[in-house]
Amino acid sequence: MDPTPSVSYARRLGSWDAAMIVVGGVIGSGIFLTPAAIARQTGSAAELLAAWAVGGAIALIGALCYAELGTRRPQAGGGYVYLREAFGLVVAFVFGWNLLVVNHSGALAAVATVFVQYAGAAFGVTVDNPGPWAVATIVFLAGVNWFGIRAGSLVQNILTVLKLAAIAALIAIGLSLGGAPAPSAPAPALNPLAFGGALMPVLFSYGGWYYVNDIAGEVRDPQRTLPRALIFGMLLVAACYLLTNLAYLAVLGHDGLAASSAPAADLMRRAFGEPGARLIAAGIAISTLGFCNISMIGAARVFQVMGADGVFFRSAGRLHPRWRSPNVALLLLAAWACALALTGTFDQLLNYSTVGDWLGMAAVIATLFWYRRMHAAEPSAFRTPWYPLLPLAFLAVVLWVVAVTIWNHPRDAGMGALITAAGLPVYFFWRRFAAR
Template sequence: MSEQPVTASAPPAPGYLRRLGVWDASMIVVGGVIGSGIFRVPAAVAKQTGSGAEQLVAWAIGGVIALIGALSYAELGARRPNAGGGYVYLREAFGLIVAFVYGWNLLVVNHSGAIAAVSTVFVEYFGAALGVKIANPAPWAVGTIVFLTGINWFGIRAGSWLQNVLTVLKLLALALLIAVGLAFGGAPAPATPPPPLQPLTFIGALMPVLFSYGGWYYVNDIAGEIRDPRRNLPRALVLGMLLVATCYVLANAAYLAVLGHAGLAASAAPAADAMRQIFGEPGARLIALGIAISTLGFVNISLAAAARVFQVMASDGVFFRFAATLHPRWHSPNVALLMLAAWACVLALTGTFEQLLNYSTVGDWIGIAAVIATLFWYRRRCADDAAAPAFRVPLYPLLPIFFLVVVAWVVATTVWENPHDAGMGVLITLVGIPIYWYWTRRRRTTDTRG
């Protein structure tokens, strides 16, 4: 009997490694939410509120609404603690085409546009901190994206370490703003009593507040790299959102203490104006540095999270196949990361990200709603799931339904106020359908040839 040739089996493809604890994941939640919004948006909210008390209540209500959304994502992450987050839940609950359209929006406008936009904001504020007016921030924004891409190339530990440092620094900047604002604020008391509450105007003030609270879902995209994710992911979401809400309410209290409600409404840059009033120009430069650090952290986590979504899409055959690979040593989605960064750099250089972000608002909120709607599917279809989640949304189904009603209001308001941008957003979403057909046809052809 002749000997059979011995063939060596191919080494297993590298997968994601669970290296992040509760602290790391919590810093990702905080870093994904706190960008530049809290340093600028309170002025817009003050314009639509009648008093400082209304201002604080608006930010507290926004925090509660965002926490409800995060609780739904916490159960979803505990049920399916895999890389890809919302894309994975939508694929399993509603099918691949719905998941692809969700990922398509993230790739073309949402995450890529946010990376380009916020990296540009970073350059502008970093220049302000140095006392330098940067005439053309686009090349510097590209350099920022390339630098952060290089960090994340070396895996989740490298990206997480940088994220932890940046998030702690941004929290220190907020703590400084809050402490000096509350300690040294000298805004005069209002001469006349505040006007009565205007419900419709107050509800309108919640819109920018809710936008400032967005971003908690980034941590679900990297759930495949969190240790004991069924317990640690919900803990990180709850802890992170409570920390964000506390910081946001206290920061608004500090603005009101220094500038007063009328001064806050009239300010174009409330954080800089508050610090300038207390410490002069050095104070304004110091808070500009804090804002720059905050935005840099946001760009970092956006790159890390989005790249993992696109890597999972590539694994499903609805994105470039070569983007499905992970680095053999660092276990990072290096190819998907490079492709995402390249597209974000194009948007930064051309300046088209601003309009794209306006177009993406409706699609973004509808995507969040669709992801939370998968929770009802999981509860109904997976009641006897062997991998039962360690966390369940309290007061189910009331809290998820309430959040979906809020999203419906946000979408309706956006469509009413900006029908052109909303229509363009819908058009971009619909373009994803023939793109999906192309990818699935290409996948079937490739599988047949294989």
């Protein structure tokens, strides 16, 4: 018997910390860049705003479902834990495999690279080789989070408040500068296929609320805190996104937004010239750094639970005896993300993972039906309203958007399916390895 006492997570985060993790996990660089791509896939300002409104509603439904799941199982690991209990370890591992190989690690590498580029732009410097600087960013954040959840959440709170301030300034300047959305040509009839294609990047921009469930084992009074943080956080994000798009439309119009490669910079450039563009570049840098931080916090907890389950390195399953951080999992995650950043392979990997990412989220939502059936008598501090209509609506929209994405990008979807399938032999290898 191991004489060393087991170390568990400490519940140190309150409602404000959890809400900032929700907001910080959703808002990265997407709202500063993605609206231009959405404008190119929509026929009018009304259709563009409808896409962001629908995406926000779907994300809020997902957050409501995660709120119930989190109150039922308030422990580290989030979706991995729910899938393990509902559908078995092999399904949970494939979900975690995608997070490890592509989704979380690839997003961390990609957004760290974006942070470096925008930080350079804020200082008027062109970064020709952002890879080493992205590695330094990842290593720095891993060092911060080595000292536990309080250190990581303190950094997160500061960065999230700063990013919200940057978005508020962008909205205020855009609406005051433009006044009202610029007139455009009559809108063409709605094309459901094109609208579904536009929803995927919208949903991608709204993704990330689930990070707070990954750290549920470190949230105080999770039965009350998690639902409050998820609902408040997603409503705040949706309001920010809709108002930011209104600001873009007020200044650039739908056609100008569609023609822009960097709408936030174009808006600020019209208001204040190049200093304005550099100012918003600083805001984007802050926002992306905050996303990197919460991505590292959440992902490391998932991999720690996988290690404890014996389907990842056993050492990754242990916590630091003093700081109660998943320090080995942090190092492994940071090492893989650094490798992706240096090789520049993350962009293509993220393209491959988009479909799998949302299918994984749909699978997690589907566990709610299992919990309701198998644990009907189990008390739950929060229950998803209008069950089962809302979870079914979430699944229907996600499957529709995924089908449209597969139709439009069959090669990327096929590669994503291969990456997912590769997780099965790895699972059986780990199970055999752990049994020795």
